Amino acid sequence: MTNEQGVCWIDGQLLKPAEARISVFDHGLLYGDGIFEGIRFYNGQPFMLAEHLIRLNDSARALAITIPYSDAQLGEAIKQVISTANSRDGYLRLVITRGVGSLGIDPASCQHPSTIIIASPLAMVSAQTRRQGLKLIIAGIRRMAVDVLDARIKSLNYLNNILARMQANTAGADEAVLLNAAGYIAEGSADNIFIVKNDCLYTPPVSEGALAGVTRHIVMQLAAASGITVKEERLAPYDLYTADECFLTGTGAELLPVREIDGRTMQACPGAMFNLLEQAFQQFIKDETISA
Ligand code: PMP
Numbered sequence: 001m002t003n004e005q006g007v008c009w010i011d012g013q014l015l016k017p018a019e020a021r022i023s024v025f026d027h028g029l030l031y032g033d034g035i036f037e038g039i040r041f042y043n044g045q046p047f048m049l050a051e052h053l054i055r056l057n058d059s060a061r062a063l064a065i066t067i068p069y070s071d072a073q074l075g076e077a078i079k080q081v082i083s084t085a086n087s088r089d090g091y092l093r094l095v096i097t098r099g100v101g102s103l104g105i106d107p108a109s110c111q112h113p114s115t116i117i118i119a120s121p122l123a124m125v126s127a128q129t130r131r132q133g134l135k136l137i138i139a140g141i142r143r144m145a146v147d148v149l150d151a152r153i154k155s156l157n158y159l160n161n162i163l164a165r166m167q168a169n170t171a172g173a174d175e176a177v178l179l180n181a182a183g184y185i186a187e188g189s190a191d192n193i194f195i196v197k198n199d200c201l202y203t204p205p206v207s208e209g210a211l212a213g214v215t216r217h218i219v220m221q222l223a224a225a226s227g228i229t230v231k232e233e234r235l236a237p238y239d240l241y242t243a244d245e246c247f248l249t250g251t252g253a254e255l256l257p258v259r260e261i262d263g264r265t266m267q268a269c270p271g272a273m274f275n276l277l278e279q280a281f282q283q284f285i286k287d288e289t290i291s292a
Contacts, residue, residue: 007084009077009117011068014084017118027110028097032156034113035059038251039092041082041119042289046092047251049075051214059153060096065113067096074115081119091122091252097156124252129174133259133269134248136188138237139164139176143186143209151186151209161189175248177240177261180209185235191250192216195235195243196273202239205232215249215281222280228273237262245271255281 008020028034037052046052053071060067069077078092095116101109125134141164143151164176168189177193180186186209187193194203194216201223206212223230240246244267246258255278257270270278 006090006119006121007081008119009081009115011115012077014080020116020118022097022114022116023100025100025103026097026114027099027101027107028095028114028156030103031098031105032159033063033107033110034095034097034156035063035065035154036093036095036156037154039078039094040090040251041085041092042089042285043291044082044088045289046075046078046082047285047289048214048218049078051217052094055152055154055212055214056094056096059155062150062153063155064107065096065098067115068113069115077115077117081117085119087121090119093118093120095156122252124250125174125256130256133257133266134174135172136175136177136246136258136261137168137171137173138240138262139167139178139189141167141176141178143178143180145181146207146209151211152206154211165189175256178209179237183236184208185237185240186210187213188248188250191248191253191256193240194219194247194249195239196245196271197239197243199273200229200231201273202231202233202235204235208234213249213251215251215254218281218284219249219255219277222277222284223273226276226280240264244268245274247274247277254278 006017008015008017037056039052040047097114098107099110099113141160164178168176176189178186185204192213204210220230240261241264248256257274259269
């Protein structure tokens with residue numbers, strides 16, 4: 001599926017991507033005033049839709065945006081988009097913006113939030129990188145502090161993540177890790193981070209500036225179900241450099257093993273715990289999206 005083969009849904013209308021239009025006065029464009037979810041579909045079915053809609057609704061409430069559609073209506077629209085996409089597996093972007101308003105910043109000028117659903121292929125990393133593991137850098141750009149913009153809001157403001165990712169590109173790395181204002185690990189530019197040390201699984205708590213990732217949550221549950229000790233703990237760069245294993249999680253990323261961080265090589269890549277969780281995750285996808 002190429003971008004032009006996909007489909008879009010805007011405010012109730014199914015459109016070809018080339019025909020899809022958003023106003024230049026939409027505050028999503030002018031100010032990044034909006035929220036989004038990235039949702040996978042496997043076997044023609046949306047994956048973890050309920051969890052994504054919960055997070056979308058929470059993001060909307062945090063920003064006082066009223067989503068013009070119920071969860072059931074959004075679910076129907078998503079199913080419509082998936083059935084029109086010419087692939088059983090893919091990626092959806094659900095975006096709600098503050099809507100069309102005046103050029104000024106005041107959200108009070110926006111009367112109707114815009115709702116956009118896009119189906120598109122997604123190639124986060126090449127199959128080779130996925131096999132070999134990723135090279136990470138710790139970026140100089142910090143994750144916004146929770147008292148500046150709470151990381152739990154999945155907003156259209158990704159600029160500091162983008163700047164961090166640009167640092168990774170410049171350094172010839174695959175992904176950047178962002179620290180919070182206090183210098184502790186928050187997350188990747190578009191994914192959550194886990195390390196393994198002495199057979200325990202660690203990930204930073206959401207309060208350190210991590211998005212409450214849907215994949216993060218699944219991985220923690222699968223690990224606990226396999227008898228693995230899972231700890232949400234503050235992590236320093238030292239903990240990453242000295243980890244036995246490290247991996248990233250995300251809707252687009254799924255699970256990605258990490259090979260190297262700032263020139264330090266992980267003990268194992270992919271490690272035994274990664275392999276176990278990756279297998280459990282793939283089985284979980286199958287179980288959740290089995291044909292009705
Ligand atoms: N952190 C950030 C900044 C992200 O953009 C994403 C991708 N949505 C994640 C973490 C992973 O979250 P999820 O597993 O819900 O996709």
